[in-house]
Amino acid sequence: MLVGVPKEIKIHEYRVGLTPEAVREYVAAGHEVLVEAGAGAGIAAADADYAAAGAAIAASAAEVFSRAEMVVKVKEPQPTEWTQLREGQILFTYLHLAPDPAQTAGLIESGVTAVAYETVTDRFGGLPLLAPMSEVAGRLAIEAAGASLKRHAGGRGILIGGVPGVPPARIVVIGGGVVGTHAARMAAGLGADVVVLDRSLPRLRQLDELFEGRVRTRFSTLHAVEEEVVAADVVIGAVLIPGAAAPRLVSRAQLSRMKRGAVLVDVAIDQGGCFETSRPTTHADPTFEVDGVIHYCVANMPGSVPLTSSYALNNATLPFGLAMAGKGLDAIRSDPHLAAGLNVHRGEVTNASVATSLRMAYVPVEKALGP
Template identity: 70%
Template structure:
């Protein structure tokens, strides 16, 4: 199979779908790998590094999309990219389709087979290809939020860790999953007063054990959510419903009860965001203010630390990527976890959450593959 990797073109996206180390693995499996020139510069990997790994360098993304049987990316295809996809081709990347009707329409019309990192599962019910970027985003959320809290950046001017004689900032994390756990770790490390809200009592018990009293945990009722958000200096939105649009847990009206200059970091923005006032921003213009509350809603947060995140992502995606390259559609048909990653196939939506969010008729993945 010809496996292709174009350079990412989303705003300030420096990650790359294939590192030179991953290229060596594909080549060792007998595949041809083509890389757009300059694709790896954001992680310090030049064309020579890819050629040493066995890749062929092509002049443009158009060459990748025209020649590759499987396209491996990081972020969802942009309009100039999805129009180049075609039936019989496999797209392997993050998609986040539920809040993105335009992209979904483009992929449906292309006829491509699109496997989304964020909905591939494992035997424990986890999301192994989403987890590494959730870890990165969770940790970055505190760095980004702490910067936004600075007065010159529009925040209320509070140091998260405080100093002797002056209390720390209060961080509220909505959602106790991978993002929430890693956000809390970073916030605790800085000395902040941290509360985690979640609706799973077993998960809250796990978090109590993990942090051994260093964080507060609360069941996420409406009353608890309002109480914590109103008293917070920073609120991190870390809620995930796999494949579906994020629920809007903090409403526009609730912002009027928040502190002036407090900060919202919406890590769920890839799935539409869990704050009603959120909209996606970029690394070049990361924040905006609504009702005197600073919103940080960058949709590709891990792109800010591409060396860490690209390698972490490749570590997670390589096994399934090799399976797709080795066996094509048979790999999806034979592996329920990879099949859960199939979102679009030959013009049909094969993911239930995406179909429900956007009003498409669902064709189950196994049925779609059989029909093909």
Template identity: 75%
Template sequence: MRVGVPREIKVQEYRVGLTPGAVREYVAAGHQVTVETGAGSGIGASDEVYQRAGASVAASARDIFAKSDMIVKVKEPQASEWAQLREGQILFTYLHLAPDSEQAKGLLASGCTAIAYETVTDAAGHLPLLAPMSEVAGRLAIEAAGAALKRSAGGRGLLLGGVPGVQPARVVVLGGGVVGMQAARMAAGLGAEVTVIDRSIPRLRELDDIFVGRVRTRFSTIESVEEEVFAADVVIGAVLVPGASAPKLVTRAMLKSMRPGAVLVDVAIDQGGCFETSHPTTHTDPTYEVDGVVHYCVANMPGAVPVTSSQALNNATLPFGLMLAGKGFAAVLENPHLRNGLNVHRGRITNKAVAESLGLEFAPVESGLAA
């Protein structure tokens, strides 16, 4: 198969869809890989490095989109990209379609077959292509919170871990999945007082076993969220209902009862955010304030550490990408985990949660509607 890797064009996105190491694997499996010139510059991989790995280099994204059977990217396609996709072409990338009806329209109109990393599953029901970036974002969330807590940044002027004799910051993590666990781990490691809230009791049990008392756990209710958020210095938003828009756990009205200068880090912003007052921000201007509460809502946090993130992402996407390159759309029909990843096919939405969030008709690929 002809596999194409355009340069990422989202603001301050430095990751790349295929690392040179992954290119070698595709080439070894008999595929032709073309990368756009400069696609690897964010991770320090020059065109020559890609050529040595067996790729061809194209001068423009236009060449890549025109000549590839499958496009491998990192972030959701931007308007200029979805306009270049076509029927029969496979797009393999993050999409986060639920809160993004404009992109959904663009993908539907293109007729392409779009597989979203964030809804591909594994045998345990987890999200293996989201997990590595959630690990990165969870760890970064505490770095972001520490920076935003500084007085000069509009925060309360607290050190996360305090110092001997002075109390540490109170960090509340909403959602104890992959992001939440990594955030809790970093915050606890720095000496903060940490509480994780989740609606899954089995998950709270696991966290309790892992952190052996170092992190408090609470079941998610309106009351527990209010109590913890009102007393928090930092709230990390890390809830996910796969494919769907994030539930709004912190309302605008609640901000008035929060500590002035408290920090909200909404990692779930790519699914619309779990704070009512969240809107996406960028690495160049990551924070804003509402009612005295600092908001950090960068939708591509791992893009800030592209060397770590591209490697981690490629480790996870490689086996699925090779399946797609080897069998094309048949791989989606054969493999239930890739099928869960299928969001759009020939002008139809093929993922139920995504369709419901967008208010569009769900066309399961098995029904023949989207075949």
């Protein structure tokens, strides 16, 4: 199969769909790889590095999209990209369709087979292609919070870990999954006063054992969220419903009761955000203020550390990409975990959560793909 890697064009997105090492694996498996010139610049991978790994270098993204049988990206296709997709082509990337009806309509119209990293599953019930970026985003969330808390950035002027005689920042993490766990680990490591809210008692027990009392856990109720948010210096939104739009857990009314200069970091912004006042921002202009509260809602947080992120992502996606390059649609038919990643196929929405969120017709994967 001819596998294409275009350069990412989302603003301040420096990751790349395939690293040179991953390209070498595809070539060794008998596939051709076409990489757009400059695609690896964000990770300091020159075109010569890709050529040495066995890739051909394309002069433009148009050449990649027109020739490739499978396109491997990082971020969701932008409007100028989804118009170049076609029926019979596989798109393998993050999609986050639930809050994005325009992209969904574009993919439907193209007829492409779109497999989303964020809904591919594993035998443990996890999301193996979302996990590495969730790990990165969870850790970056605390870095972003620390920067936003500084007075010149509009924050309260608090050092996350405090100093002897002065209390640390109070950080509330809503959601105890991968993002929340890594955010809590970073915050606790810096000496913050951390509480994690979640609705799963088994998960709260795991976190309690993991952090050995260094992080407080609390069952997430409406009252608990409101009480913790109002008292917080930082709130990390880390709630995920696979494939679906994120639930809005903090209202504008609750926001108005928060401390002036407090910080909200909405890691769920890719799925629409979990704060009522959230809207996507970019690394170029990452924050905005509502009612005196700083909002950090960058939709591609891991893009700021592309070297770490690209390699972590490729480590996870490589086996699935190789499977589809080798077997095409049969790889999806034969693997229920890969089938869970199929969101759109030949004009039909094949993910129930996406269809529900966008109020669109849903067609099961088995029916869409056929025998």
